[in-house]
Amino acid sequence: MNRLGIIVVGAAVIFAIAVPFFLKPFGIYLISMWAVLTIAAMGLNLTLGYAGQISLAQGAFVGIGAYTTALLIQAGWPYPIVFISAGLLCFAIGWGLGYPALRVQHHYLAFVTLAFTTLVFLVLRNEEWLTRGIYGISGIARPTLLGWSTANARDFYFFCLGALTVIAAATWWMLRSPWGRAFIALRENPIRALSLGLDTRRYTLMAFAIGSGLAGLSGALYAPLVQFIEPNSFALGLSFNLLLMVIVGGGGCFFGPFVGALVAVLLPEWMRITQSYYLMVYAAIVMLLLAFCPSGLLGLIERVIKATRGRRGPDGIAPNAERANP
């Protein structure tokens, strides 16, 4: 990361720590939701943005994580173990869902994962003995960690922010390792990657499993954040919303999901001033953004930075030479 990047990230961290002191409870709830969904979007960015495997099942994994968490908390398990269990369960199921991706790609894979989301929704709704069906699970307690109670909205926000920071650091570190390079190679040219010794099967499964595991961790925060979960929250809408976050932020950019989740969580709320038109206005903004900037908001910023540097021309590379296949 260059110096400008460090300054921007540092300012964002300070802002994220300071902002709950100036917000009403609903505002704190929204930024907590941002932190929680950023984790899930980061997982999808790994699967889709880096490794190039489309998935419309990310919302279902958030649901699996949330239900696992709600049920285990009510069964009296300590929260740290619940948190890890939700992640591991989704990792394992995600590994299984990766198998179709070894056979089909692109829109076929989108349909496979879409069917999975529907399946999960039906299980959550119909298997009442386990999930309590459409009545949902309410009264999910927020955890107390080493004597620190997160029951208060602001405390829980800081807990979510801390979890986001740790998970983001781990993801950053993994993407800098040879795995990150292998995921990009898998996305850009799987046949060449295979001929260079990359076990593309294992990397594909791993990309699905880790992406799903992050969704599970996100779900483990989601359940105590909203304190009431029901199947509809994890239907296709959430998966589409997470996909939107990745694409609006900039797929394959590390910070894309942070920006994308901010847009997807806050913009609809700001649009409420337009009353009943808000979803229409929101949809129109998203369409315009993607029509003029298919590489997302961070892609747009990157392009602007490169264009201004290119004009100065320090290395003699034409500014329009990058991104040979956007």
Added chain:
Amino acid sequence: MTAVLQVSNLRKTFGGITAVDGVSFEVRDGEILGIIGPNGSGKSTLFNCVLGQLLPTGGQVHVDGKPTTGMRPCDLNRLGVSRTFQLLQVFPQLSVRDNLIVAGQEHQGSMYTRLFGRADAGLGDAADRMIEFFRLSHLADEQAGSLSYGQQKLLDAAMAFMAGPRLVLLDEPAGGVNLTMLANLRERLQAYHSEHKATFVVIEHQMEFVMALCTRVLVLAEGRIIAGGAPQEIRSNPAVIDAYLGHGSARP
């Protein structure tokens, strides 16, 4: 001399079409074997069967005496068999250096030790040496997709060498490259060959390139080998002129 690659009676059919029809040959340690033949003669299919990209209908492939028929390309690569493709195959959004590191990293430890190892898998210096060898040093940090066609072609070849392979199969390395770059590429391939005692198999259309680079040439037509020998013999073989060069060939 040991055979690095041994292909015996290899066959590949697609429905009713026989693309490779009982081909047998050996590649000896340290040689540069050229395989020529008109379009549709089965050269690329032969390559793809040898390299595990396609499952052959019949016949066997051995690398260093080990049977490798039907082995996955990634496992074959880890045995030391590397290739380039007819069409350019670099990773456009990775930098030149990262293209080379990714081409070698899977040979370093296991998948799980790599996760906890160094970010460059310990290959940063090796990548820089390879970049220097192929004279791409000034482009090391550029995205591969922003390089010119000829530079990408050099990178493409460099990637195949990154893991220090025992055997490299080059599929039309000269395709679409201009004459200056072609001489440069040939000279680099020869330099690599003599420096590392590598073994190459080259599929190529460009006759001058094959004649200058290869120590032995096989001619493929309609899925069969119709001739084999030193470049000079091949050039004057009447069956070859008939099948490949054509009657009207004015070449000396």
